[in-house]
Amino acid sequence: MSVKILAIESSCDDTGAAVLVDGKVLSNHIANQQVHEQYGGVVPELASRAHQENIVPVVDIAMKAAGIKREELSAIAFTQSPGLIGSLLVGSCFAKSMAMALNIPLIGVHHMQAHVLANFIEDPKPDFPFLCLTVSGGHTQIVLCESPLQMRVIGETLDDAAGEAFDKSAKLLGLPYPGGPLIDKYAATGNPNRFKFPEPRIPGLNFSFSGLKTAILYFLQEQQQQDPAFIANNLPDICASIQQRIVTILLNKVAKAASETGIRDIAIAGGVSANSGLRNALTVYGQQHRWRTFIPKFEYCTDNAGMIAITAYYKYLAGDFADLAVVPTARAAF
Numbered sequence: 001m002s003v004k005i006l007a008i009e010s011s012c013d014d015t016g017a018a019v020l021v022d023g024k025v026l027s028n029h030i031a032n033q034q035v036h037e038q039y040g041g042v043v044p045e046l047a048s049r050a051h052q053e054n055i056v057p058v059v060d061i062a063m064k065a066a067g068i069k070r071e072e073l074s075a076i077a078f079t080q081s082p083g084l085i086g087s088l089l090v091g092s093c094f095a096k097s098m099a100m101a102l103n104i105p106l107i108g109v110h111h112m113q114a115h116v117l118a119n120f121i122e123d124p125k126p127d128f129p130f131l132c133l134t135v136s137g138g139h140t141q142i143v144l145c146e147s148p149l150q151m152r153v154i155g156e157t158l159d160d161a162a163g164e165a166f167d168k169s170a171k172l173l174g175l176p177y178p179g180g181p182l183i184d185k186y187a188a189t190g191n192p193n194r195f196k197f198p199e200p201r202i203p204g205l206n207f208s209f210s211g212l213k214t215a216i217l218y219f220l221q222e223q224q225q226q227d228p229a230f231i232a233n234n235l236p237d238i239c240a241s242i243q244q245r246i247v248t249i250l251l252n253k254v255a256k257a258a259s260e261t262g263i264r265d266i267a268i269a270g271g272v273s274a275n276s277g278l279r280n281a282l283t284v285y286g287q288q289h290r291w292r293t294f295i296p297k298f299e300y301c302t303d304n305a306g307m308i309a310i311t312a313y314y315k316y317l318a319g320d321f322a323d324l325a326v327v328p329t330a331r332a333a334f
């Protein structure tokens with residue numbers, strides 16, 4: 001009998017629903033929340049309210065797009081952790097109610113594990129073991145993956161996440177939230193070698209981005225004292241230089257992890273893996289180091305329910321179901 005899963009993602013500010021049949025994602029719909037833009041960041045209470053408004057229509061669209069009826073479903077999956085607790089509660093309550101009403105299993109999914117498994121939605125897929133650089137708004141991790149459900153973090157950020165480094169740099173440049181995609185856009189026409197920002201010396205496989213943020217702040221203050229229009233006159237070069245530094249910090253650590261573990265299948269995942277500088281640089285590093293590299297399609301990089309569905313599929317096959325009394329948690333290890 002075929003396995004049909006409805007997956008729901010509501011960890012932060014996007015409401016997602018996806019339908020998977022036998023390991024293939026048939027539909028993947030997302031409703032973004034514009035309400036946060038004016039506040040310069042996600043407002044948790046507003047996010048929960050918007051999830052409540054969006055969840056029924058988003059699920060409806062995903063089910064219709066896949067051509068699947070509720071009665072055909074084998075299980076309902078949801079993001080259990082980590083995330084904003086109010087947002088997670090909306091998705092988990094919805095998933096639990098639907099699983100209870102249909103009398104089918106419930107599957108709780110770890111959001112960061114799902115980002116990694118976004119690399120398994122489409123071909124080509126990495127071989128095990130592989131390394132995944134998972135870079136999002138809240139996390140920066142190098143994950144060693146031994147099997148779909150066996151992963152461990154071998155390096156992570158000690159302060160800001162890579163997405164925060166992008167967003168906070170963008171804020172210093174006067175760009176709206178989330179600034180990561182805008183830095184990417186302006187960087188496309190800029191010279192990445194024009195300005196030099198420092199690479200932190202952090203031992204092992206861990207990262208740090210707070211020093212870079214401070215260096216950018218002082219650099220901009222100094223330049224603006226001489227030329228008040230410095231940012232406006234040099235935006236593409238500033239963005240390209242910041243992006244290049246963030247990307248080299250990330251990939252130099254991945255190269256260290258690859259050489260220490262001897263692993264040559266290297267994947268990236270998470271919202272920041274949508275960054276074109278990172279995607280291009282991974283390919284270049286891959287050629288230099290003879291890695292096989294894996295980059296998910298854009299729609300599976302930023303938050304989406306397709307990645308929750310593929311993770312739930314492996315959990316379904318492993319018989320790893322959640323109790324109806326399960327509660328989401330804001331923080332949790334794999």
Ligand code: KG4
Binds near residue numbers: 139163178180184276
């Ligand atoms: O994975 P994600 O969608 O949500 C979290 O789980 O955090 O990641 C969101 C992060 C934000 O910091 C956003 O600025 C960043 O990913 N991001 C980008 C790009 N697209 C999204 N950063 C740089 N370049 C991009 N193209």
Ligand code: ZN
Binds near residue numbers: 303
């Ligand atoms: Zn995410």
